[in-house]
Structure formats: structure tokens, C-alpha cells
Amino acid sequence: xxxxxxxxxxxxxxxxxxxxxxxxxxxxxxxxxxxxxxxxxxxxxxxxxxxxxxxxxxxxxxxxxxxxxxxxxxxxxxxxxxxxxxxxxxxxxxxxxxxxxxxxxxxxxxxxxxxxxxxxxxxxxxxxxxxxxxxxxxxxxxxxxxxxxxxxxxxxxxxxxxxxxxxxxxxxxxxxxxxxxxxxxxxxxxxxxxxxxxxxxxxxxxxxxxxxxxxxxxxxxxxxxxxxxxxxxxxxxxxxxxxxxxxxxxxxxxxxxxxxxxxxxxxxxxxxxxxxxxxxxxxxxxxxxxxxxxxxxxxxxxxxxxxxxxxxxxxxxxxxxxxxxxxxxxxxxxxxxxxxxxxxxxxxxxxx
Numbered sequence: 398x399x400x401x402x403x404x405x406x407x408x409x410x411x412x413x414x415x416x417x418x419x420x421x422x423x424x425x426x427x428x429x430x431x432x433x434x435x436x437x438x439x440x441x442x443x444x445x446x447x448x449x450x451x452x453x454x455x456x457x458x459x460x461x462x463x464x465x466x467x468x469x470x471x472x473x474x475x476x477x478x479x480x481x482x483x484x485x486x487x488x489x490x491x492x493x494x495x496x497x498x499x500x501x502x503x504x505x506x507x508x509x510x511x512x513x514x515x516x517x518x519x520x521x522x523x524x525x526x527x528x529x530x531x532x533x534x535x536x537x538x539x540x541x542x543x544x545x546x547x548x549x550x551x552x553x554x555x556x557x558x559x560x561x562x563x564x565x566x567x568x569x570x571x572x573x574x575x576x577x578x579x580x581x582x583x584x585x586x587x588x589x590x591x592x593x594x595x596x597x598x599x600x601x602x603x604x605x606x607x608x609x610x611x612x613x614x615x616x617x618x619x620x621x622x623x624x625x626x627x628x629x630x631x632x633x634x635x636x637x638x639x640x641x642x643x644x645x646x647x648x649x650x651x652x653x654x655x656x657x658x659x660x661x662x663x664x665x666x667x668x669x670x671x672x673x674x675x676x677x678x679x680x681x682x683x684x685x686x687x688x689x690x691x692x693x694x695x696x697x698x699x700x701x702x703x704x705x706x707x708x709x710x711x712x713x714x715x716x717x718x719x720x721x722x723x724x725x726x727x728x729x730x731x732x733x734x735x736x737x738x739x740x741x742x743x744x745x746x747x748x749x
Contacts, residue, residue, distance in 0.1 A: 408743045411736060415462030418476065419483040426484060426535055430527050433516075437524045441495060441512045460623075460740065461486045461594040467736055468598030468612055471729040479598025481539035482547060486594045488532035489555050493590075495525035497562065501649055529555070539601055547600045550613075554593035561586025568652040572678060579657045580621065587627075588620030595619065595737075611727045615737065618720035623744045625713035628653040629706065632697050644693035650677060650685070654712065659705030666702035673699070717745045 406413075427438045439445045446452040462483035469479030497503070498511040499521045505511065513521035532555075536548045564582035568574045595616025596609045604612075630638075631646030632655055646653050659670055673696060677685065700706060720741050724734050 408739050411463045411467070411740060412459045414476070415459040415464075415466055415483065418466060418480050419459070419462040419487065422480055422484045422535075423487055426488070426531055427528075429531070430524070433520070434524050434527050437512060437516045437520045438528065440515065441491065441524065443507065443509070447510065447515050460744065461490060461591065463740060464591065464594040464616065464737075465598040467733055467740070468595055469602045470598075470733045471612060471737070472599040472602035472604035472608060473730070474598070474602030476598075478541070478602045481535050481544075482551075482594070482597035482601050485532040485536040485547075485551055486590060486597065488528045488535065489551065489558065490590055492525045492529040492532070493558055493562065495521045495528070500562070500566065503645075536597075541601050541603075543601055543603055547597050550593055550597055550600060550609075554589040557585040557589035561589065565651070569650055571652070572675060573660065574652040574657050576654070576657050576661055579652060579654055583624040583628075583654070584617065584621055587624040588617045591620035591623065592616035608727050608729065611723050614726075615720045615723040615741075618716045618723065619741050619744060622713045622716035622720060622741070625654055625709050625716060626745060628655055629709055629713075632656075632700065633706070643690065644697060647693050647696055648685075648688075650674075654709045655700050655705035657705075658708040658712075659700040659703035662703045662705070662708075664703060666699050670696065670699040670703055713745050717741055 423442075424444070427442065428435055430438055436445070436449060440447065440449075443452060465479040465483035465486060466476040467479075468482070469476055472478075494506065495512055498506055499513040499518055503511055504514050511521075512524065532551065533548065536551050537544055539547065541547075561582050561584070564578075565586055568578070568582065592613040593616065596604075596613040599609050599612050628646065631651065631653055632644060634645075636643055646656075656674075659667055660674070661667075721738050724737055
């Protein structure tokens with residue numbers, strides 16, 4: 398059996414350790430699902446292909462599992478203490494992805510057809526529901542007297558995540574969304590679960606509320622930084638890296654941070670962008686799907702000219718600074734603080 402990479406190898410080793418320690422427990426947990434949900438879930442996680450053959454897994458960067466293990470270490474516990482938290486958070490995260498892909502009509506995730514495209518909408522809904530239920534089972538079954546405390550944090554984060562998705566959908570039908578509203582939505586949809594990942598291992602390890610709350614604050618702002626970078630990728634990201642179509646967020650008419658910030662600005666570019674997006678809102682999705690690449694490029698250029706790209710880049714840095722500052726509010730091993738800071742660096746400087 399291979400040993401997990403030692404985290405002194407930097408962020409790649411931290412991520413690999415998260416995968417190595419959490420993946421066996423995650424696979425075992427998903428394997429408890431009744432057929433065909435176990436097979437559908439295995440496809441979603443990248444463990445098998447659409448025909449059921451073993452596949453090279455591409456299940457993301459493992460930021461959440463890495464955070465859960467570091468969180469346990471921040472409380473002076475062994476990293477393995479955070480494994481139930483890592484698995485539970487990954488299950489909730491993937492529950493949300495399955496449902497989001499269906500609601501958003503996304504046909505690709507991580508360079509593969511999404512579950513609803515391959516197995517149908519009903520299976521995407523059922524498997525998402527099953528993963529959510531498993532997450533609660535896993536955390537409550539953790540071998541610690543603090544499982545109930547951890548479960549409460551997971552439940553609160555899950556509720557906020559769903560709140561954020563509901564806000565995101567509502568925004569698609571509104572002509573205007575403020576920057577504050579967008580940040581609130583993203584704080585719920587992305588920040589809540591990263592906040593949970595960053596604190597749940599510490600709770601399982603017996604941390605007091607002061608440490609758990611500071612780690613949660615770190616994760617909350619890290620989530621906002623992460624989402625700001627993701628919003629940039631949603632407009633200007635390379636499809637070879639993102640696994641999505643070019644201009645993916647523009648195609649879906651998302652009110653993401655670059656768009657909202659650009660619309661809130663003043664000047665000719667903001668006015669022209671407002672006129673275009675107002676006209677877009679009156680089109681059917683079929684008409685919108687007929688847009689060619691040049692029309693999306695015009696909108697992306699106007700967002701950048703109005704300052705939406707620069708503002709979002711600056712916001713990612715501001716959220717990063719706030720996240721790192723939270724790590725200095727409480728005592729924890731300096732090595733763990735440094736590793737949490739390195740993970741935050743990784744999030745903010747991801748390939749754009």
C-alpha cells in the first residue's frame with residue numbers, strides 16, 4: 398500500500414495527501430449505494446467511464462480534503478482524524494455538482510459528459526440526494542465524541558450552499574444584481590462549504606469554538622477568493638483547462654462577479670454592456686444559443702473595458718488577505734498555519 402505524500406513537499410503534496418487518505422473511504426462509502434446509483438456515482442467521480450470500464454479518475458484538485466486534514470492538525474490531532482470530515486464535505490460538494498449541472502444545463506464537467514447527459518436527469522437527482530444522505534451518515538458515524546458538533550456545522554454549511562444555488566438561479570431572471578448580492582450568493586454557494594472543510598477536522602479533533610470559528614472564517618474568505626477566480630475562468634478561461642465551453646458563464650447568462658462589477662461601473666463600456674445584456678434577457682435560450690463566438694467575445698471585451706475583470710482580480714486578492722489574517726487570530730502550529738497559507742496562495746494564483 399502506498400503511503401500518502403508527506404506535506405512538506407508543498408501544495409501538490411498536501412493535495413495528494415488529501416486524495417490518498419480520503420479516497421479509499423470515499424470509494425467505500427459510495428460503494429454502499431444501491432445499484433444503479435453506485436455505478437452512476439462512480440461515473441460522476443471519474444472512477445469508471447460511461448460503459449462501466451475502469452477509468453483514470455479526474456476528481457478535482459482535492460482542496461477540500463486537504464483543508465479538512467490540515468484542520469485536524471491545527472487542533473493538534475492526527476490528519477486521519479479529519480478523514481470523515483473530508484469525505485462528508487466531498488459528498489456534499491458532489492451532491493451540489495450533480496444538481497447544478499442539471500439545473501444549469503451543463504453538458505461537460507472535467508472534460509467528460511455530465512451525469513444527466515449520460516444517465517438522465519432522474520439519476521442525477523437521485524444520486525445527488527443519496528450522496529447528501531451519505532455525508533450525514535459518515536460524519537455522525539465518526540469515531541469521536543465531537544461528531545454531533547461536526548454534523549451541525551456540516552448541516553449549516555449545506556443549507557447555506559443550497560441557499561446560494563437558489564440565489565444564483567434567481568439572479569438569472571433579474572435584470573440587475575448588486576455586487577453585495579453577488580458576494581452574498583457566492584459566500585453561500587462556495588464559501589460555506591470551504592469554511593466547513595477548513596473547520597470540520599478541527600471540530601472532530603476536539604478544538605474549541607475559538608479555533609474552529611477562526612478556521613471557518615479563513616475558509617469562508619478563501620471560498621470567496623476561489624469563486625472570484627472561478628468567475629474569471631468562467632469568462633476568460635481556456636476550455637482545455639476548465640473542461641467547459643468558451644465564455645461558459647456568458648452562454649448561461651450568469652450574473653457573476655466580473656459581469657456585476659462591470660454593470661455597476663460608469664462609462665461608455667458599462668452603458669453598452671447594459672444595453673446588450675438587457676436585450677439578451679429578452680431572447681429565448683434557443684436564440685441565445687445561436688450566438689456566434691464573436692458576439693460572446695464582444696461582451697467579454699466590454700466587461701474587461703468597464704473594469705469587471707480588474708475589479709474581480711482585486712477582490713480575489715482582498716478575500717485572500719482576509720482569509721490569511723484569520724489564521725493569525727488564534728494559536729495553532731506554525732507549520733500548519735504556513736500550509737494553510739500556501740493553500741490559499743494556490744487558490745488565488747490558479748491558471749486564469
